[in-house]
Amino acid sequence: MSDESSFAPATEGARTPWxxxxxxxxETRGLVRDLGSEAVKTRILHGxxxxxxxxxxxxxxxxxxxxxxTLLYLLGALDRPTSGEVSIDGVEIGALDDDxxxxxxxxxxxxxxxxxxxxxxxxxxxxxxxxxxxRGARAQTAIESRAREVVESLGLGELAGRRPNQLSGGQQxxxxxxxxxxxxxxxxxxxxxxxxxxxRNGLIVMDVFERLARExxxxxxxxxxxxxxxxxxxxxxxxxxxxxxxxxxxx
Amino acid sequence: xxxxVFFIALRQLWDRKLLNGIxxxxxxxxxxxxxxxxxxxxxxxxxxxxxxxRISPHVxxxxxxxxxxxxxxxxxxxxxxxxxxxxxxxxxRILRISRPAExxxxxxxxxxxxxxxxxxxxxxxxxxxxxQYPVEVRGIEPARQDRVTPIASYLLQGNYRxxxxxxxxxxxxxxxASRLGAKVGDVIVCGSSLGQRLNLKIVGIFxxxxxxxxxxxxxxxxxxxxxxxxxxxxxxRIELKLREPDAAQVVTARLEEMFGYxxxxxxxxxxxxxxxxxxxxxxxxxxxxxxxxxxxxGVLAIQIMIVLQKTRDIAILRSVGFHRRDILSCFLxxxxxxxxxxxFVGDVSGHYLxxxxxxxxxxxxxxxxxxxxxxxxxxxxxxxxxxxxLVVGLxxxxxxxxxxSRVEPVDVLRGQLG
Ligand SMILES: Nc1ncnc2c1ncn2[C@@H]1O[C@H](COP(=O)(O)OP(=O)(O)O)[C@@H](O)[C@H]1O
Ligand SMILES: [Mg+2]
Numbered sequence: 152m153s154d155e156s157s158f159a160p161a162t163e164g165a166r167t168p169w170x171x172x173x174x175x176x177x178e179t180r181g182l183v184r185d186l187g188s189e190a191v192k193t194r195i196l197h198g199x200x201x202x203x204x205x206x207x208x209x210x211x212x213x214x215x216x217x218x219x220x221t222l223l224y225l226l227g228a229l230d231r232p233t234s235g236e237v238s239i240d241g242v243e244i245g246a247l248d249d250d251x252x253x254x255x256x257x258x259x260x261x262x263x264x265x266x267x268x269x270x271x272x273x274x275x276x277x278x279x280x281x282x283x284x285x286r287g288a289r290a291q292t293a294i295e296s297r298a299r300e301v302v303e304s305l306g307l308g309e310l311a312g313r314r315p316n317q318l319s320g321g322q323q324x325x326x327x328x329x330x331x332x333x334x335x336x337x338x339x340x341x342x343x344x345x346x347x348x349x350x351r352n353g354l355i356v357m358d359v360f361e362r363l364a365r366e367x368x369x370x371x372x373x374x375x376x377x378x379x380x381x382x383x384x385x386x387x388x389x390x391x392x393x394x395x396x397x398x399x400x401x402x
Numbered sequence: 403x404x405x406x407v408f409f410i411a412l413r414q415l416w417d418r419k420l421l422n423g424i425x426x427x428x429x430x431x432x433x434x435x436x437x438x439x440x441x442x443x444x445x446x447x448x449x450x451x452x453x454x455x456r457i458s459p460h461v462x463x464x465x466x467x468x469x470x471x472x473x474x475x476x477x478x479x480x481x482x483x484x485x486x487x488x489x490x491x492x493x494x495r496i497l498r499i500s501r502p503a504e505x506x507x508x509x510x511x512x513x514x515x516x517x518x519x520x521x522x523x524x525x526x527x528x529x530x531x532x533x534q535y536p537v538e539v540r541g542i543e544p545a546r547q548d549r550v551t552p553i554a555s556y557l558l559q560g561n562y563r564x565x566x567x568x569x570x571x572x573x574x575x576x577x578x579a580s581r582l583g584a585k586v587g588d589v590i591v592c593g594s595s596l597g598q599r600l601n602l603k604i605v606g607i608f609x610x611x612x613x614x615x616x617x618x619x620x621x622x623x624x625x626x627x628x629x630x631x632x633x634x635x636x637x638x639r640i641e642l643k644l645r646e647p648d649a650a651q652v653v654t655a656r657l658e659e660m661f662g663y664x665x666x667x668x669x670x671x672x673x674x675x676x677x678x679x680x681x682x683x684x685x686x687x688x689x690x691x692x693x694x695x696x697x698x699x700g701v702l703a704i705q706i707m708i709v710l711q712k713t714r715d716i717a718i719l720r721s722v723g724f725h726r727r728d729i730l731s732c733f734l735x736x737x738x739x740x741x742x743x744x745x746f747v748g749d750v751s752g753h754y755l756x757x758x759x760x761x762x763x764x765x766x767x768x769x770x771x772x773x774x775x776x777x778x779x780x781x782x783x784x785x786x787x788x789x790x791x792l793v794v795g796l797x798x799x800x801x802x803x804x805x806x807s808r809v810e811p812v813d814v815l816r817g818q819l820g
Contacts (some may be wrong), residue, residue, distance in 0.1 A: 218462070270410075271715075272417040
């Protein structure tokens with residue numbers, strides 16, 4: 152696709168040193184999560200302690216079933232831990248009710264999933280605008296110009312009026328990144344965002360994330376299976392059987 | 403509710419035009435049925451009632467006494483004698499209203515009463531040539547009676563005044579006239595078992611548009627009826643027109659109390675019809691309710707299907723900051739729009755249906771005689787349709803909406819991603 156090739160990959164990014172991380176934005180203490188029925192409960196996470204700072208680009212790797220997604224949902228206030236605590240920007244989310252957690256997700260977090268979850272009835276631009284409209288922090292016209300700006304910065308300008316089913320997988324994934332980013336999140340959580348893409352589109356997505364982390368100091372936690380992508384992040388976490396077994400600062 | 407929820411709801415509705423269109427049609431059909439059936443039923447009932455109210459007096463006082471006259475003995479020794487009245491034979495009592503002129507005067511002095519008139523009613527046989535036909539003879543005071551039941555206004559042919567002016571005049575119901583093949587100016591013979599045979603000249607033919615009346619009733623003067631039926635100087639009943647027809651039952655009870663004669667309101671006189679209408683109406687309410695409910699189930703089925711298909715989208719919306727309440731109102735809004743559209747379509751098509759039916763030429767002759775299909779275009783039915791559609795639509799979308807609002811994004815994500 153022509154628009155994808157027009158997007159110049161920031162290949163030199165890997166060599167540039169990462170800036171010093173800022174203050175703590177995400178913190179967990181003794182995070183435990185059990186899943187399954189009452190009768191058969193399995194401990195998926197065995198007490199995760201994690202401190203993540205502003206501007207960090209984390210990769211989370213590990214075998215399938217090691218608990219990466221489970222941890223990500225807890226970090227994203229989508230799930231409640233069995234015990235332990237998650238705090239986002241200093242707010243303990245265990246104390247928040249359902250509405251407050253939804254509001255917090257809208258204001259501080261952005262999500263990107265393996266299967267680009269876009270609303271099929273809305274155009275690219277509308278998909279990007281929906282979270283901003285719900286949040287209502289910007290005026291209507293500002294919402295639209297912000298959405299255009301983000302969509303264009305991701306090389307999707309010409310596709311703004313299209314519906315998701317008219318886009319390729321890579322384009323759709325960039326739209327969901329645009330949606331996650333447009334609302335000025337503090338943290339973007341991505342669960343295997345390149346897992347469903349060919350290597351070229353995977354690279355493009357990776358470049359986008361790196362640029363966001365470097366230029367806009369958005370904190371990113373990305374679950375991935377690709378060693379090469381993990382090595383490009385500022386910090387590598389490796390999980391095994393519900394524990395973090397490696398925490399490698401790559402600055 | 404935030405505007406973006408509105409936007410999402412409408413867009414999702416529009417994107418499933420076919421499904422939601424079917425739901426709208428279901429609701430519209432219910433509303434259409436409500437308006438259509440009620441229009442037809444009310445058309446018939448209203449016409450019948452208005453015809454009945456023209457032809458039948460609001461209240462009739464009969465010659466049946468409610469309180470038997472106390473025997474002489476009891477009157478003489480007040481209170482001391484217990485009388486035990488065994489059943490009287492019909493001959494024991496002369497059925498008549500005593501001092502009717504005074505009663506009429508007293509009645510007309512009452513505020514509630516517009517007019518009162520004396521009658522004698524009985525059965526007779528009319529013969530014309532070799533034909534004989536049984537009729538109900540009503541002896542009336544023509545001018546007074548016209549103020550109680552406006553016979554002159556439904557006279558087809560002839561002149562009502564002649565009934566009063568001429569000593570041997572008769573007015574026939576249209577059915578009676580056509581059965582006898584008689585027309586205005588013809589002379590017929592009228593007689594009964596107890597009285598004289600009279601030669602009467604037809605001076606008018608009336609049609610009340612109620613076949614049972616038109617086929618049996620004839621009017622003569624009170625005097626002629628008394629001679630015909632062999633009951634000289636007798637008044638058998640007094641008929642009244644009231645200011646408020648709806649108050650007839652209350653007034654009747656009071657008149658019975660005052661005069662001691664058995665009274666009957668028009669509602670009592672037509673009790674069997676009114677009861678029939680009531681039953682008809684409850685059957686209609688049931689049928690219409692059922693059809694509206696079916697429309698509601700249509701909305702329910704389609705909305706549940708949509709909510710199930712939309713769990714992924716709900717999960718997205720919830721993860722980007724939408725509250726449970728937003729999801730709830732999104733689906734309720736869709737239900738409301740479906741039912742509003744359904745109500746609108748139903749109301750509009752119901753209106754055209756009623757109009758078209760009203761123009762339909764069908765001869766009916768049963769309880770009501772009419773050249774066209776009788777319909778009643780009551781604005782209330784449109785509002786009922788609107789209200790019921792909205793209630794049904796909202797109730798039906800409540801279950802899917804609540805279901806949708808309970809979707810936990812993390813469940814969807816786990817299901818999808820393992
Ligand atoms: N609803 C559930 N009930 C029980 N076990 C579950 C459920 N969902 C996931 N699991 C288990 O939790 C473990 C961790 O899953 P997940 O966090 O998705 O791993 P990853 O993302 O690292 O592949 C897996 O072994 C999986 O089988
Ligand atoms: Mg996973």
